[in-house]
Amino acid sequence: MQIGLLYFSGTGATANLADIFKKHFRELGHSVELIRIKHNTSFQLEGYDLFGIGAPVYSYRAPRMVTSILSKLDFNQKPFFVFSTIGGQKGNTHWNLYKAVRDTAGPCLGEFTVAITTNIRSWMPNKRRIMPKYVISAYDENRAQEFVQEIFNNLEYEVEKIPKKKIFLSIFTSLLSWRWQMGLTAGIKQVDKEKCTKCGICANEICPSGAISLDSSGHPKFNEFTCVGCNGCVNLCPVDAIWAYKSKNHHQYNAFRKYIIGFNKK
Incomplete structure (x- = not known):
């Protein structure tokens, strides 16, 4: 089959x-x-x-x-x-x-x-x-x-x-999980430009909703109105350069990173 x-x-x-x-x-x-x-x-x-x-x-x-x-x-x-x-x-x-x-x-x-x-x-x-x-x-x-x-x-x-x-x-759930509500779970995202390597992985491989683009210098920029709160960018950035105030002091949840970044689906 x-x-x-x-x-x-x-x-x-x-x-x-x-x-x-x-x-x-x-x-x-x-x-x-x-x-x-x-x-x-x-x-x-x-x-x-x-x-x-x-x-x-x-x-x-x-x-x-x-x-x-x-x-x-x-x-x-x-x-x-x-x-x-x-x-x-x-x-x-x-x-x-x-x-x-x-x-x-x-x-x-x-x-x-x-x-x-x-x-x-x-x-x-x-x-x-x-x-x-x-x-x-x-x-x-x-x-x-x-x-x-x-x-x-x-x-x-x-x-x-x-x-x-x-x-x-x-x-109950008709009131929940709307795009803006889920986006709040990740927080307003920032980029640490000293850590960022401009690899583009966040925009090209991680984000599923098109909420991340790259500026002219190669750093990510975030459209919070498009974010669906998947929490991928804050968790999977290889150098932990993406952060939000609510989560910056917490560990990344990256146990399954290899199934997103560079994952061969064949």
């Missing part, structure tokens, strides 16, 4: 989970392509037999930028599954992803989530303290492997598993 795994990831955890799925699908002899959802992604979805659609949880729901993009795509009535990474509860995230694609996709074959931690830098330990090591555990990787087999079982026996919608949370 030709499998397309579409995922949104700001700091790399969801990308890591997508990569784990890719490995287990390939072990079964399938062809897999990873497609990161960004504001300028060019989607060519013809030719796939199965889709996986993943995102981190933002305030009990899928990021609004993600569902907005997904709802405009044509999944050619192909079956799909949804997945997420969470720091707390998944809320309606899987329902949001399902709803965004159900009009053009085929049956939903299942849902999968992994709990790691939040990626909000200001919630990380102060730099005077030790930063925990975050990984997707061997237990969760084994769960992912079992889930891959479950997907094919559901496909064979035509079992559809529609994520449940939590009505109360749907009302």
Whole structure:
């Protein structure tokens, strides 16, 4: 089968989970392509037999930028599954992803989530303290492997598993996770020009929303009205040159940096 795994990831955890799925699908002899959802992604979805659609949880729901993009795509009535990474509860995230694609996709074959931690830098330990090591555990990787087999079982026996919608949370989250609110989690961003190496990675590889551009000298500049609060730039800058007042004294959450910067999705 030709499998397309579409995922949104700001700091790399969801990308890591997508990569784990890719490995287990390939072990079964399938062809897999990873497609990161960004504001300028060019989607060519013809030719796939199965889709996986993943995102981190933002305030009990899928990021609004993600569902907005997904709802405009044509999944050619192909079956799909949804997945997420969470720091707390998944809320309606899987329902949001399902709803965004159900009009053009085929049956939903299942849902999968992994709990790691939040990626909000200001919630990380102060730099005077030790930063925990975050990984997707061997237990969760084994769960992912079992889930891959479950997907094919559901496909064979035509079992559809529609994520449940939590009505109360749907009302509650209608007030949350708007672009400006999520942007506040990262704070008003600044650049330390003495540290900055003008590598351009923040604008070209990290930011998924087009909120970072480079000025004439090569330093990043930030459009806070476009920021979706993925916290990627403040966490993943290789030299920690991007900061905000609320988080400058806290550790970067960069455990999954390699799944964003220089990540080979093939």
